[in-house]
Amino acid sequence: xxxxxxxxxxxxxxxxxxxxxxxxxxxxxxxxxxxxxxxxxxxxxxxxxxxxxxxxxxxxxxxxxxxxxxxxxxxxxxxxxxxxxxxxxxxxxxxxxxxxxxxxxxxxxxxxxxxxxxxxxxxxxxxxxxxxxxxxxxxxxxxxxxxxxxxxxxxxxxxxxxxxxxxxxxxxxxxxxxxxxxxxxxxxxxxxxxxxxxxxxxxxxxxxxxxxxxxxxxxxxxxxxxxxxxxxxxxxxxxxxxxxxxxxxxxxxxxxxxxxxxxxxxxxxxxxxxxxxxxxxxxxxxxxxxxxxxxxxxxxxxxxxxxxxxxxxxxxxxxxxxxxxxxxxxxxxxxxxxxxxxxxxxxxxxxxxxxxxxxxxxxxxxxxxxxxxxxxxxxxxxxxxxxxxxxxxxxxxxxxxxxxxxxxxxxxxxxxxxxxxxxxxxxxxxxxxxxxxxxxxxxxxxxxxxxxxxxxxxxxxxxxxxxxxxxxxxxxxxxxxxxxxxxxxxxxxxxxxx
Amino acid sequence: xxxxxxxxxxxxxxxxxxxxxxxxxxxxxxxxxxxxxxxxxxxxxxxxxxxxxxxxxxx
Numbered sequence: 001x002x003x004x005x006x007x008x009x010x011x012x013x014x015x016x017x018x019x020x021x022x023x024x025x026x027x028x029x030x031x032x033x034x035x036x037x038x039x040x041x042x043x044x045x046x047x048x049x050x051x052x053x054x055x056x057x058x059x060x061x062x063x064x065x066x067x068x069x070x071x072x073x074x075x076x077x078x079x080x081x082x083x084x085x086x087x088x089x090x091x092x093x094x095x096x097x098x099x100x101x102x103x104x105x106x107x108x109x110x111x112x113x114x115x116x117x118x119x120x121x122x123x124x125x126x127x128x129x130x131x132x133x134x135x136x137x138x139x140x141x142x143x144x145x146x147x148x149x150x151x152x153x154x155x156x157x158x159x160x161x162x163x164x165x166x167x168x169x170x171x172x173x174x175x176x177x178x179x180x181x182x183x184x185x186x187x188x189x190x191x192x193x194x195x196x197x198x199x200x201x202x203x204x205x206x207x208x209x210x211x212x213x214x215x216x217x218x219x220x221x222x223x224x225x226x227x228x229x230x231x232x233x234x235x236x237x238x239x240x241x242x243x244x245x246x247x248x249x250x251x252x253x254x255x256x257x258x259x260x261x262x263x264x265x266x267x268x269x270x271x272x273x274x275x276x277x278x279x280x281x282x283x284x285x286x287x288x289x290x291x292x293x294x295x296x297x298x299x300x301x302x303x304x305x306x307x308x309x310x311x312x313x314x315x316x317x318x319x320x321x322x323x324x325x326x327x328x329x330x331x332x333x334x335x336x337x338x339x340x341x342x343x344x345x346x347x348x349x350x351x352x353x354x355x356x357x358x359x360x361x362x363x364x365x366x367x368x369x370x371x372x373x374x375x376x377x378x379x380x381x382x383x384x385x386x387x388x389x390x391x392x393x394x395x396x397x398x399x400x401x402x403x404x405x406x407x408x409x410x411x412x413x414x415x416x417x418x419x420x421x422x423x424x425x426x427x428x429x430x431x432x433x434x435x436x437x438x439x440x441x442x443x444x445x446x447x448x449x450x451x452x453x454x455x456x457x458x459x460x461x462x463x464x465x466x467x468x469x470x471x472x473x474x475x476x477x478x479x480x481x482x483x484x485x486x487x488x489x490x491x492x493x494x495x496x497x498x
Numbered sequence: 499x500x501x502x503x504x505x506x507x508x509x510x511x512x513x514x515x516x517x518x519x520x521x522x523x524x525x526x527x528x529x530x531x532x533x534x535x536x537x538x539x540x541x542x543x544x545x546x547x548x549x550x551x552x553x554x555x556x557x
Contacts, residue, residue, distance in 0.1 A: 080517075086533050087510035090540050094503035097544050208525075215525030234519060235529045241513040249511055275548055282541045289534045 005159035012326030013158060013333070016195070017169070020188045020334050024176030027183040039113055039369040042181035043349040044267040047108065051276045053186055058264035058277060059284045060189030061343070062255065063089075065150035065336035068196070068291055073308035075295030079225050079232040081240050083292055087248040089285040092255050097278035100256060101271035102418045108266075114346075115262050115414050116354040122417035125425035126358060131432055132410045133354035136259040137380075139403035140347045143258070144384035145396040147336040147343075149309075152388070154329040157313035163389055169333070170340075174381045177341045178374050182267055185341040192338050195331035197287065202324070203297075203316070204290040210319055211300040214293075221296035243451050243462045250467035254408040259346025260339060340381070348376035398448045405443060405450070405466040409435035412474050424481045431477030439469030499550040506540040 034041055049057060067085070074082030103118065112118050115136060120129035148166055155165045176184045208214050218234060225232040236244055255261060268274050298311040305314050316328050352373040357364050364372070387396055413428045442452045443465050453462045509515075510533065519527040526534070 080529060083530070083533070087536070090533075090536050091506050091510055093540060093544060094506055097547065098500070098503060213525050215522075218525060218527060218530075234527055235517050236513065241517060245511040245513050249507075279541050279545045279548060282537045286534065286537045289530075289537070293530075 006322055006325070008322040009326030009329060010158050010160070012323055013330045016191075016327070016330035016334060017172075020191055020337065021172050021176065023187050023191065024172075024180060024184040027176070027180040027187040030183050030187055036367060036370050036374075038366040039349065039352065039373055040111070040366075042370045043113055043345055043352075043373050044263065045182040045186055047267055048269050049186065049267050049273070050269050051273050051280070054264060054268050054273050054277050055280055056189040056193050057182075057186045057267070057342070058261065059281055060185065060192055060335075060338040061260045061264060062281075062339075063284050063288060064147055064339040065332050065334075066146040067288065068332050068335060069150045069153050069309055069312055070146075071288065071292045072295035072298070072312050075292045076298050076311045077232075077295075077308040079221070080234055080236050081231070081244060082295065083289075084244050084247045084251070085292060086285065086289045087245075088251040088255070089288055090282065091248065092252040093278045093282055095252060096256055096281075097275055099415060099418065100265050100278075101274045103262075103414075104265055104268060104271050104274055106418065113266065114259065114350045114353050115257065115410065116350055119410075119413050119417065120354070120358075122421075123413070123425040123428065125429070128413055128425050128429050128432075129354050129358065131429065132413055133350045135406050135410050135432075135436075136257075136350045137347045139407040140259050140343045141380065141384055141387065142396050142399035142403050143260075144340050144343045144381065145387040146400050147340040148384060148388050149393055149396060151333045151336040153309050154313055154332045157310065157317065158326075158329060166388075167385065169337070170381060170385050173337050173341060174344075174378050177344060177377055177381075181370075181374075182263065182342065182345055185338045185345075186267075188334065188341075189338045192331065192334045195327065196335055199328045199331045200287050200291055203294065203328075207294070207297050207301070207315070207319060211297060217293070217296050217300040220300040220302075224299045239462060243464065246464035246467045247450065250408060250464040250470065251404065253411055253470065254404050254466065257407045257410050257414065258343075259350055260343040263342055263346040263349065340384070344377040344380045344384075345373075347380045348373040351376045351380075401448060401450050402440060402443060405439045405469060406436055408466045408470050409439070409473050411470060412477050416474075416477075422481065423477055424484045427477045427480030427484055430480045431473040431475075434476045435469040435473030438472055439465050442468075499547050502543045502547055505543055506536055509536055509539075 036042065040047055071082065071085050106112065106118055106121065110121055112121060114133065116129045116133035119132045120126065148170065151169060152166050208217055211217055222234050225234065231237050231240060256265065265274060294312050294315060298305070298315050301315055301318050303311060303314040303318050305311050313329065316325050320328070352369050356372050357369065361368070409432050412423070412431055416423055443450060446452065450465055451462050452465045452468055453460050516529055516532040518529060521528055523531045
């Protein structure tokens with residue numbers, strides 16, 4: 001299918017891309033504030049986003065372009081097991097509702113911009129602050145690279161080969177993020193999400209209608225899985241059930257530890273904005289569940305793909321007129337720009353506040369912080385671009401997987417401290433090191449699979465490494481707190497939350 | 499009321515409870531429509547907790 005340039009689709013694609021580029025630069029004036037004078041303005045959009053803007057912004061950076069490509073691809077490849085994204089993006093919201101308003105309040109009251117700021121504020125430990133910041137940056141870089149891969153898949157499907165189109169798209173993204181900060185993705189998220197909603201609603205109504213209904217879609221997928229054999233099918237094998245549940249839970253706990261999702265939280269106007277979003281954001285999850293089923297529709301439409309990642313573009317090209325293909329592909333590509341921008345802003349905020357301000361220039365002015373962050377956002381994006389230009393795609397996927405495991409290890413330092421002062425900073429640091437160490441080693445030695453297996457006699461249990469590492473992390477942090485408190489009863493106690 | 503927030507965790511993480519093909523609904527096997535049904539149910543549960551809160555630190 002690739003090779004021929006598809007002019008109708010491409011023209012529509014370029015039109016929408018140009019539209020959001022103009023919007024991106026215009027965004028600096030939107031809900032205007034002094035973007036270059038304060039990090040709150042550039043990096044958090046002035047902390048003024050209400051319920052609807054937050055809904056679009058968090059929805060836009062949490063459900064990414066890569067999701068639209070990768071979730072159906074996984075469901076296409078392995079069946080029911082790939083569907084874990086659905087329970088994951090449901091149980092995340094009770095968690096967001098219970099925890100994130102508390103986090104927002106601590107950050108708002110103290111002017112904190114990043115998770116590492118909050119950790120430093122609670123535990124008064126520069127070491128713990130630094131590892132939380134570095135973990136966030138390391139976990140974000142491959143995630144940005146994945147967005148580029150998602151964009152690359154649709155650009156390639158329109159017949160454009162080579163790396164120039166991606167480089168061009170990325171330079172545009174980098175420049176308007178530089179000049180407008182978080183306001184740019186917040187504004188573009190409106191366009192992106194409305195487009196994605198249209199595409200998905202059309203697809204989930206029209207595609208089954210063309211293919212003979214959902215019953216036919218599921219039975220075509222079932223036939224393919226039966227023919228393929230192995231651990232694929234419309235429901236889980238008994239050995240996959242624990243893995244499915246732990247992947248869902250671990251991913252849900254990790255989701256709002258990432259710098260980009262937290263940026264959306266910190267940029268909210270109030271704690272109530274976040275609570276309302278916990279109620280309203282599952283609308284996206286419904287969409288995600290339907291998007292996942294595009295993988296099965298690929299079987300019903302009998303599309304032939306060399307890589308599962310091509311299944312969504314191939315499905316659209318097989319079933320829709322080229323103008324709608326162009327619209328759908330631009331929705332996916334713009335869907336890559338929003339999270340990539342927010343991710344680079346989140347990483348830039350971390351570097352500015354918790355590395356630059358903490359170690360290089362403690363007396364930096366507010367305007368100075370904003371300019372360090374702007375430059376860092378460019379560097380971070382160039383890094384992600386270099387990633388996909390010079391390294392095999394598989395590296396980005398593997399590192400993204402490890403990134404999820406890593407970011408989950410910041411959970412105790414950030415979340416436990418919101419509820420209790422009992423843990424000691426040194427103990428949390430030790431727990432973090434144990435979680436990162438064991439988790440990375442286990443995933444690495446399993447050939448970068450996210451699963452680990454423990455055997456007890458005849459029974460063996462396969463589970464998500466990240467969640468296992470988090471449990472180890474928390475247990476070590478608790479034990480070490482007991483030991484440290486016994487040896488040094490009064491030293492290093494965290495100061496009270498202000 | 500906060501206990502309601504635990505229900506989605508129980509309903510979705512206890513996989514043996516819903517790992518079946520039947521009964522299907524509108525062509526969707528049970529495994530799929532059961533999990534999709536938890537999306538509006540979870541929203542509703544969170545809304546109920548939201549409504550029941552005392553107006554504490556609403557900023």
